[in-house]
Amino acid sequence: MDRETRSDVPLGRRMPQASTRIVIADRNVITRVGLRSILERNTGFAVIAEATSYDAVIDAVDEHGPDVLIIDLDLGDDTTRGLKVVEEVTERYPTTKVLVLANTLSEMIVVEALRRGATGYLCKDDVKADELGKGIKAIQDGETVLGKGVGNLVAHSLGSTRQTEHLTDREIDVIKHVAKGLSTKQIAVAMFISDSTVKFHLQNASRKLGAHRRAEIVHRAVAAGLL
Amino acid sequence: MDRETRSDVPLGRRMPQASTRIVIADRNVITRVGLRSILERNTGFAVIAEATSYDAVIDAVDEHGPDVLIIDLDLGDDTTRGLKVVEEVTERYPTTKVLVLANTLSEMIVVEALRRGATGYLCKDDVKADELGKGIKAIQDGETVLGKGVGNLVAHSLGSTRQTEHLTDREIDVIKHVAKGLSTKQIAVAMFISDSTVKFHLQNASRKLGAHRRAEIVHRAVAAGLL
């Protein structure tokens, strides 16, 4: 599926041998084309493959062994899988740097991504055109690149002793129902479990997300791309 | 693949008469570059200006009088202003077609945008590369272009008699506090108003958004890009 996009790449022309080989993972065509266009303005960058699903990312990295993987963690309906991909890539290919390119800023996601080996985290809306190239160069020099506002989040999370825990499937299910405006009882009926269990899952989710009210749970879950 | 032939910003006056003159409004560089790149692959499209703020959109339309305005309603922190821009453009320049390019799908926003004269509504994540060109051509032919899932929303809203009302500034303020997990009392203190007023605003917001619980209010407000 990514094979034909690879043939699109103009490798021949005046590309120096020292060019950085990049794989882009994003479900959004416009973003993929934009990234490719911005990167290939600068010499020294070559986008060698694009991926639009979690499996395709792994395949592309396996096949091309790129220098840099630029990835939007939200490739489907579950950002958590994006985190797993980051972990797998950095573990199996230590020389491949991972730069996360996110739509939104969530402390949980940022921290988790960095913990799993990402060497950069930028926010799409905040990034300037020239920052991309600079960021990638910096990453290749061994630096960690954090976009506007990301640094603060990281600092904040370092201060707290709270370990970031990830939500279970069931917890996310319950939160989805909460977001639809259902009451505890209605959720219990919809999920074939007891009221107590619904409250149990929400209590745990509250703790993990650092929230104290259902509205905040939903807000944070949305920000984290969990819904 | 004449990707590289587009060197610098091609101004309208240099383009052939038959080409569609387009203005892009989006705060995201990557998206702007991507759009430009995709559109200029096809002959017949010329991106003559880009804008990243509400004021800049109006200025650009005033100056260039484009055939099509492609706009992401969320250019700042208030999607409502994006709606106003759509209204102003379609009112003052009936020949300029407006195509909304959104990140998320919200019934309220879709309906409001169409009511104010938008002739198309696409969702960034769902749109395919070739759909963009086709969509713009269709729009120029007088059609209304609705992306995947958008049609259903519109149909659904036609069924309901409920008139879409927009939230007031105060209501949005309160919702923002709710999203942060504050209680009624805490919000009252933070906003220097009484508990009753907080509940009053939330009741009104509930009605307007069709929600019955704070969590759902937050969810819908986020989806509508109001936060």
Place this chain on the structure above:
DNA sequence: TAACGACCTAGCCAAATGGCTAGGTGATGG
């Protein structure tokens, strides 16, 4: 085997919320 995590259930009580009626002000514009 034991430990662990995800999952499930019960009950308690104070606090918060949802939904309602019934008022008030000030600014704006037909």
Place this chain on the structure above:
DNA sequence: CCATCACCTAGCCATTTGGCTAGGTCGTTA
């Protein structure tokens, strides 16, 4: 001048919620 709208306040009451303790099963993994 009157209507409209955004904004503000009060009180009532049933329901929901947050926060807690205290159990249980099942499957996986050390």
